[in-house]
Amino acid sequence: MEAALSNLLPQSRVAPSRLHDAMRYSTLNGGKRVRAMLVFAAGEVTSADPERLQVAAAAVEMMHAYSLIHDDLPCMDDDVLRRGKPTCHVEFDEPTALLAGDALQSLAFQLLCEYRLADDPQAQLKMVQLFAVASGSRGMAGGQAIDLEAVGRALTLPELEFMHILKTGALIRASVLFGAHCGAKLEQEQFDHLDRYGKYVGLAFQVVDDILDEEGDSSTLGKTAGKDREAAKPTYTSLMGIAEARKFANDLLADALESVSTFGERAVRLRQLADFIVHRQR
Amino acid sequence: MEAALSNLLPQSRVAPSRLHDAMRYSTLNGGKRVRAMLVFAAGEVTSADPERLQVAAAAVEMMHAYSLIHDDLPCMDDDVLRRGKPTCHVEFDEPTALLAGDALQSLAFQLLCEYRLADDPQAQLKMVQLFAVASGSRGMAGGQAIDLEAVGRALTLPELEFMHILKTGALIRASVLFGAHCGAKLEQEQFDHLDRYGKYVGLAFQVVDDILDEEGDSSTLGKTAGKDREAAKPTYTSLMGIAEARKFANDLLADALESVSTFGERAVRLRQLADFIVHRQR
Numbered sequence: 037m038e039a040a041l042s043n044l045l046p047q048s049r050v051a052p053s054r055l056h057d058a059m060r061y062s063t064l065n066g067g068k069r070v071r072a073m074l075v076f077a078a079g080e081v082t083s084a085d086p087e088r089l090q091v092a093a094a095a096v097e098m099m100h101a102y103s104l105i106h107d108d109l110p111c112m113d114d115d116v117l118r119r120g121k122p123t124c125h126v127e128f129d130e131p132t133a134l135l136a137g138d139a140l141q142s143l144a145f146q147l148l149c150e151y152r153l154a155d156d157p158q159a160q161l162k163m164v165q166l167f168a169v170a171s172g173s174r175g176m177a178g179g180q181a182i183d184l185e186a187v188g189r190a191l192t193l194p195e196l197e198f199m200h201i202l203k204t205g206a207l208i209r210a211s212v213l214f215g216a217h218c219g220a221k222l223e224q225e226q227f228d229h230l231d232r233y234g235k236y237v238g239l240a241f242q243v244v245d246d247i248l249d250e251e252g253d254s255s256t257l258g259k260t261a262g263k264d265r266e267a268a269k270p271t272y273t274s275l276m277g278i279a280e281a282r283k284f285a286n287d288l289l290a291d292a293l294e295s296v297s298t299f300g301e302r303a304v305r306l307r308q309l310a311d312f313i314v315h316r317q318r
Numbered sequence: 319m320e321a322a323l324s325n326l327l328p329q330s331r332v333a334p335s336r337l338h339d340a341m342r343y344s345t346l347n348g349g350k351r352v353r354a355m356l357v358f359a360a361g362e363v364t365s366a367d368p369e370r371l372q373v374a375a376a377a378v379e380m381m382h383a384y385s386l387i388h389d390d391l392p393c394m395d396d397d398v399l400r401r402g403k404p405t406c407h408v409e410f411d412e413p414t415a416l417l418a419g420d421a422l423q424s425l426a427f428q429l430l431c432e433y434r435l436a437d438d439p440q441a442q443l444k445m446v447q448l449f450a451v452a453s454g455s456r457g458m459a460g461g462q463a464i465d466l467e468a469v470g471r472a473l474t475l476p477e478l479e480f481m482h483i484l485k486t487g488a489l490i491r492a493s494v495l496f497g498a499h500c501g502a503k504l505e506q507e508q509f510d511h512l513d514r515y516g517k518y519v520g521l522a523f524q525v526v527d528d529i530l531d532e533e534g535d536s537s538t539l540g541k542t543a544g545k546d547r548e549a550a551k552p553t554y555t556s557l558m559g560i561a562e563a564r565k566f567a568n569d570l571l572a573d574a575l576e577s578v579s580t581f582g583e584r585a586v587r588l589r590q591l592a593d594f595i596v597h598r599q600r
Contacts, residue, residue, distance in 0.1 A: 046455055051480075055455050055463035106420060110393075111412035130393035131466050134416070135459045138388060138423065142454030145427045149447035157439035164446070165431035172424030173328055173337050177417045181337040184413050198333075 058136035063101040075215035077305035082219025091151045095144040102140035170210035179203025191270040205238030236292035243285045246271040289314040340418035344406045345383040353378045357497035359587035364501025373433045377426040384422035452492035461485025473552040487520030518574035525567045528553040571596040
């Protein structure tokens, strides 16, 4: 995955070098690659070509990297540490970070249109469209906007869930569906099973993030711990307490596993990943 | 065009409302719609379906609107006035402006994949890919990065031209090619003619922008005049002087007209637009 990302990103020597450096710095930074792994795992369900999955996974990781760069900017979360390294605007500068995020989004769409990812180009257009929805104002960017409005304000659990379904969940769901779509055509029922899996896993990911932010320390997390509480951001732990949040994450895991039970052995990676997402330590 | 944009943008009442308000505010703001007109004019060359052209034109205008929102941000040009109104981050706030730009880029790609814009879906994927290249690090965002690096530094004319071919030219060229691709299939030679037209017109657009910035006042321009000179940004007028820059723009106009001469009556709109771009007063 790291090699594929490195190949698909513009080389640093190509002008504008500083911008390309920043794009590479923020994408090739030792992320967990959960979204990429979800693409590959879902691709196993439909026996998708690994080369297609690699491009789709790279695009998803670039989209994720762009969102982190913009989230870390001074006008947003104003974070200086990401995965144990200076954030993009600290390592480079603010305008370069802004443009690196912008250009990573463009590059993700470029790759998704440039390579053949589905047998039927019309199906591929549909996939890219769904991916765009998952990234935009009714997906990731929209969730971020709701998150901003919520700072310092009391949110109900349903409001918190709506925010996270957009902010983190949409791209995770899209990763699962994109991976599956790279292979054999899905029946609507299978599509629904995978979509439910993606929804549960996406939410579980965020609940566990909140738990880790509350329990962890900065050196384990590779980012500033306790930041959400400090910023008076509503979280699952602040609304439920740690024990209840842990139980909720386990329930979501059970639901995710149940959703893909009909796929049998073809879903073994999806099951492993759901387990990893809920039991990870960082 | 304004009605089409209004329909294709998310409604304000849809959550997250403030984000959608900001996206609408910055797109429906009385821009000149030069890029949209180029899409329609190029579509006449290949007898393209006006409904297709409308979607393509809307996507191009959204991409343009996103780039202006981000260009105006405090960490970039820090501009408070755009088309006679407060810029997005002044009217709303910085994080909302950042996300509105991000989401407008996603929406542009969403529309380009959602609607049928070419008879052959494979050709449509190729078009969207070219559009992504024109927007990204080797297009608009890359030109902006070079522009930033150039502030306060002496640029040669070829360097200035390279910057503008990316920053403004890439999206204008893509507008022309996208419009033409919505219609009958182009021969490679015709494609090359249109691409040359787009290149000349894109460059002329920027040269005239520099002249207007130097000569104009803020009330006519609807944006802060003389800002480039103040920021010690290299411009055509600073490198050539106004008279030479005016002559250069007229030469580019002649080249643009020559490029589409083989299309005869079908290129009448393209000729009118080239003329408008060079002789506009704002």
